Amino acid sequence: MSFVNMRRKLLLGNWKMNKLVSEAKEFAIASRPLAEKAKANNIDLGVSPTYLSLAAVKENASKDMIVAAQNVHFNDHGAFTGEISIPMLLELGITWCLIGHSERRAYDNETDEKCNLKIKALIANKMIPVYCVGETLDEFEAGKTKEVVSRQVKVGLKDLTKEDVKDLVVAYEPVWSIGTGKNASTEIAEDVCGYIRSVLKEMFGEMSEEIRILYGGSVKPENIKAYLSCPDIDGALVGGASLKQDSYEGLLTNIL
Numbered sequence: 665m666s667f668v669n670m671r672r673k674l675l676l677g678n679w680k681m682n683k684l685v686s687e688a689k690e691f692a693i694a695s696r697p698l699a700e701k702a703k704a705n706n707i708d709l710g711v712s713p714t715y716l717s718l719a720a721v722k723e724n725a726s727k728d729m730i731v732a733a734q735n736v737h738f739n740d741h742g743a744f745t746g747e748i749s750i751p752m753l754l755e756l757g758i759t760w761c762l763i764g765h766s767e768r769r770a771y772d773n774e775t776d777e778k779c780n781l782k783i784k785a786l787i788a789n790k791m792i793p794v795y796c797v798g799e800t801l802d803e804f805e806a807g808k809t810k811e812v813v814s815r816q817v818k819v820g821l822k823d824l825t826k827e828d829v830k831d832l833v834v835a836y837e838p839v840w841s842i843g844t845g846k847n848a849s850t851e852i853a854e855d856v857c858g859y860i861r862s863v864l865k866e867m868f869g870e871m872s873e874e875i876r877i878l879y880g881g882s883v884k885p886e887n888i889k890a891y892l893s894c895p896d897i898d899g900a901l902v903g904g905a906s907l908k909q910d911s912y913e914g915l916l917t918n919i920l
């Protein structure tokens with residue numbers, strides 16, 4: 665293959681339901697030099713705080729730090745108690761959003777169809793979705809990984825054009841490896857990420873080469889480099905190891 669991969673590496677921390685606003689703000693300030701170091705090395709660096717901390721992180725982090733929401737509603741406004749809309753994110757300058765994280769799929773009835781509505785709404789507003797896919801332990805053990813991720817990608821990204829998906833990010837996160845300390849081997853991760861790219865190719869042709877695919881699931885400073893050395897893995901979505909400043913720094917330092 666003569667193709668040279670021009671995709672920028674992306675390291676994104678998912679803070680889930682962690683950190684008070686004050687803690688998130690402190691982290692944002694302390695991470696300013698890291699964001700500059702990442703930029704100087706052509707790496708995109710970001711975090712995904714809770715809704716409550718988005719404004720504080722956006723205001724206090726380096727302008728080079730990506731700040732992503734963890735979810736959004738697909739309607740702009742209305743009677744949706746407890747939800748947050750795209751215009752509300754945009755008002756804070758938030759242009760990235762995770763969609764379909766497995767915890768939302770498991771606890772909040774986030775279906776592929778609902779993810780599709782959210783992704784289309786984000787793209788219509790020129791925002792960048794990070795679409796999370798991945799199989800459960802039962803599905804993995806039944807040998808259904810590719811069937812599952814193929815369905816998630818095809819339904820989640822249906823009705824989109826090549827142009828629509830050029831900035832989109834897909835995160836492959838096997839559910840059995842999230843927060844469990846049980847990593848997918850680099851062979852499994854690369855095999856599935858390569859397969860996801862082949863599904864994207866069927867849907868969007870050569871644009872599939874521009875789409876960044878992340879691996880997520882118990883990524884730590886000690887193992888991140890091995891994942892990012894795989895040809896179809898363009899970065900990492902990291903939960904636990906992104907919460908403490910020193911390990912977040914270690915994740916970046918180990919891929920420079």
Ligand code: PEP
Nearest residue numbers: 842843880881882903904
């Ligand atoms: C995640 O929440 O997306 C994740 C990958 O978590 P962890 O790194 O803790 O497994």
